[in-house]
Amino acid sequence: MESIIIGIAGGSGSGKTTVVRRIMEKFTKADVAVMSQDSYYRDNAHLTLEQRQLINFDHPASIEFELIVQHLSDIKAGKTIAEPTYDYITSTRQSATIPIEPRHVVIIEGILLFTDVQVRDLCNIKVFVDAEPDDRLIRIIHRDMHERGRNVDDVIERYGLVKKMHDQFIEPTKKFADIIVPQGGENHVAIDVLVSMIRQKLSQKVMVGSPIAP
Numbered sequence: 001m002e003s004i005i006i007g008i009a010g011g012s013g014s015g016k017t018t019v020v021r022r023i024m025e026k027f028t029k030a031d032v033a034v035m036s037q038d039s040y041y042r043d044n045a046h047l048t049l050e051q052r053q054l055i056n057f058d059h060p061a062s063i064e065f066e067l068i069v070q071h072l073s074d075i076k077a078g079k080t081i082a083e084p085t086y087d088y089i090t091s092t093r094q095s096a097t098i099p100i101e102p103r104h105v106v107i108i109e110g111i112l113l114f115t116d117v118q119v120r121d122l123c124n125i126k127v128f129v130d131a132e133p134d135d136r137l138i139r140i141i142h143r144d145m146h147e148r149g150r151n152v153d154d155v156i157e158r159y160g161l162v163k164k165m166h167d168q169f170i171e172p173t174k175k176f177a178d179i180i181v182p183q184g185g186e187n188h189v190a191i192d193v194l195v196s197m198i199r200q201k202l203s204q205k206v207m208v209g210s211p212i213a214p
Contacts, residue, residue: 003033003076003102004201005122006194008109009173010129011166012058013136013143015184016109019129022191023107023198031202033075033103037110039084040064043093052091058111058165065116068108072122078102105198114173127194128177131184133163 010016020034042064044052055062071081082097114120114128131139137159141152174180181190 003078003104003106004124005072005076006105006107006125006127006198007113007119007123008107008127008129009111009113009170009177010181010184011131011136011170012111012162013139014111014129014131015139015186016111016129018185019127019181019187019191019194020107020109022185022188023194026195027198029103031103031105032198033100033106035071035075035083035100035106035108037063037068037108037113038088039086039098040068040110041086041091041093045092047091049090055091056161056165058162058169060112060115060169063110063112063116065119069116069118069122072106072108072119075100075102075106076122104202111170114176115169120176125179125197126177127179127181128174129181129184130174131182135184 008016008020024032024034040063041057042062044055047055067084071083074081080099080101083100085094085096085098086092087094108123113123114126120126140159140162141156145152179190179194181187181194185191
């Protein structure tokens with residue numbers, strides 16, 4: 001029995017990670033597997049540190065979509081995958097990988113997911129997390145300072161590029177969404193709907209007597 005893939009996209013700082021975390025508070029890893037687009041940034045170890053600092057991580061070209069498509073196809077077919085790990089401070093892929101076993105429901109989240117037609121086709125359900133630009137900026141400042149070692153001036157300066165990429169690549173993919181979640185992780189009604197939908201999918205899989213998990 002194939003896994004059901006739920007793609008969750010939306011702008012940087014829109015609250016996608018919070019939405020996924022709130023959903024996973026209701027399930028275990030034995031029920032639902034989670035993948036992150038951020039793990040699939042291209043390895044930039046061949047570039048100098050100065051060159052890496054100039055990389056546009058909000059452009060689709062920064063993502064190794066070929067590997068995402070391969071991994072989604074594999075996990076959908078019941079195979080365990082080795083998700084890459086990425087160091088945001090050095091902008092390089094790490095040698096360690098994270099094994100992700102197939103589950104009846106697999107969530108993958110990331111800002112640029114729906115820019116790739118093959119990824120969209122592999123997602124059974126597409127969710128777009130929406131948020132006001134000011135709210136996203138506040139979350140980006142907090143995240144980049146605390147998790148990625150950047151100072152506030154650099155984050156604010158970089159936001160001009162982030163907004164441009166959002167308008168060019170991310171916002172247009174909202175039209176592909178089956179479900180739009182305004183206000184990110186604060187939208188408890190939408191999260192409850194997603195949780196109920198996942199429970200229904202899990203129940204349907206159990207009823208047909210074909211569990212994926214060992």
